[in-house]
Amino acid sequence: MQFIVIAETDHGAVSLPSLECVEEARDLAAASGQPVRVLLAGTALSAMADVLAAHGADTVTLIEHEALSDGGAEHWLSIMEPVVHEAVADLGVDTSSEPVLCILAPDSSHMRAWLPRLALRLRAPLVSHCLQVQTNDERLVFVRPTHGGSRHEQMVCPGAHVVCATLAPGARGLGVADTHRRARVNRLTPNLSTETFHERRLHTLPPDPRTVDLREADRIVAGGLGVGGPAGVELLWKLGTRLEAAVGGTRVIADRGWLPTDRFIGTTGKTVTPKLYLALGISGASQHTSGMNRSETVIVVNNDRTAPLFSLADLGIIGDLHEIVPALLACLEE
Ligand SMILES: Cc1cc2nc3c(=O)[nH]c(=O)nc-3n(C[C@H](O)[C@H](O)[C@H](O)COP(=O)(O)OP(=O)(O)OC[C@H]3O[C@@H](n4cnc5c(N)ncnc54)[C@H](O)[C@@H]3O)c2cc1C
Known part of the structure; x- marks a missing residue:
């Protein structure tokens, strides 16, 4: 062979x-x-x-x-x-x-x-x-x-x-x-x-970073059940736009229809290897972490200090994502 x-x-x-x-x-x-x-x-x-x-x-x-x-x-x-x-x-x-x-x-x-x-x-x-x-x-x-x-x-x-x-x-x-x-x-x-040649490249248009295939994304903003519902997922998309990051999440939020099913990460979803993984309201179940544990830098926001995902975090923020994300967006706006 x-x-x-x-x-x-x-x-x-x-x-x-x-x-x-x-x-x-x-x-x-x-x-x-x-x-x-x-x-x-x-x-x-x-x-x-x-x-x-x-x-x-x-x-x-x-x-x-x-x-x-x-x-x-x-x-x-x-x-x-x-x-x-x-x-x-x-x-x-x-x-x-x-x-x-x-x-x-x-x-x-x-x-x-x-x-x-x-x-x-x-x-x-x-x-x-x-x-x-x-x-x-x-x-x-x-x-x-x-x-x-x-x-x-x-x-x-x-x-x-x-x-x-x-x-x-x-x-x-x-x-x-x-x-x-x-x-x-x-x-x-x-x-x-x-x-x-019949082909000639005129321009290369950058993809919409938020919807780029998660497996090819350099930055990912990912949400879990802690986002609370579709309004919380809207926050992910806003942050994704601001950070030029792809948006993904856990299986449970895809199962609830808050996120398209091709955008959940884990054993039964996508395996991702971004430079930055920003996890918002995700507990850190093994079925999820197996799909993102090779991310270069992991930032975790969770209001429960015992959430298992903190063990993978390079930076952990204990707090309510509904306060932290708008504050972060306001900083980025400035
Ligand atoms: C066979 C099988 C396969 C599976 N495959 C996958 C898979 O591929 N991918 C996957 O993701 N899951 C998969 N799962 C599901 C997995 O086991 C977990 O249930 C799921 O990952 C948990 O998702 P979650 O973190 O969004 O929700 P939860 O575990 O409910 O966690 C929500 C987190 O949000 C935090 N939170 C709540 N409110 C706030 C707030 N306001 N601010 C900040 N934090 C907050 C909570 O403290 C909690 O830690 C699978 C399960 C099975 C049985």
Whole structure:
């Protein structure tokens, strides 16, 4: 079993979901003693090979081209398709046994734009949004959420020699980097004539941060039963707007219809890894914390000093959120 990871960058660094893919591939490849090959495309990539190596890459191919800095799906596909074909050929994939190669990538909006087309051209199945990839009797088993996240299903792709899969951001979490590891690094500068492309990016419009997919949000304002009702949820949306944060909450407030069901966090909802998690009126049940306990900074507002969520807080505020949030909004207004 061989693994190729297609990584991507985020604000000038390897994206965290890409590193999760590298670690997932490293753990799976270790069982068969195979190296992990990583393809990273973009501009100014030199410093990133060591980071990929530290998380488990054995070979890193850096593909640099100006068109990738603001290119759309077509640019990426034109550049990556021949590289992947060559990588598959290099691996000497023996198609008499199955499956032999897994191409793993983060489940990001960018990958979603072009990876399905690559899979189609490779005539490979694409299993999206996996929570985990396992091997069982030399067979790849993809674990993914179903029924709106309330069940997990296992998928196999019988007869497929190459399988593409995307890994849900935050599903695995990042392990400790081994900064002494080094990878073999290749550099490619593809020869492209961009005039022939049909797509051209004119503007990039920022998403509404409040409704951005929670799994991709850097800041989250989350509410629990303590918000008291729809009027309290309105406060969350106001604060979300002011802080440019996505709005989410606990399952119980989604079950009551105060929040859309795709916006609750926890075991049966979304797993999130924001830089800031502001929890308002949330007690901290394990079913909720399992979905947010990898947040970088957690601020908890609760009027009960014994609320379990305080144990995860970097900053805890004991008080009534209906007084604290309006006061905070007034400060932010100023
Ligand atoms: C099978 C199963 C799966 C589940 N999956 C999930 C899941 O994925 N996600 C999830 O979230 N839950 C899930 N739950 C539910 C979970 O067990 C908890 O019931 C839920 O997380 C509690 O939500 P809460 O914190 O909003 O409410 P509560 O536990 O009722 O907490 C409300 C908190 O608000 C505080 N509060 C009240 N008024 C104020 C105020 N004015 N100001 C400040 N603080 C105030 C209270 O002190 C309290 O701590 C699941 C349950 C089961 C059985």
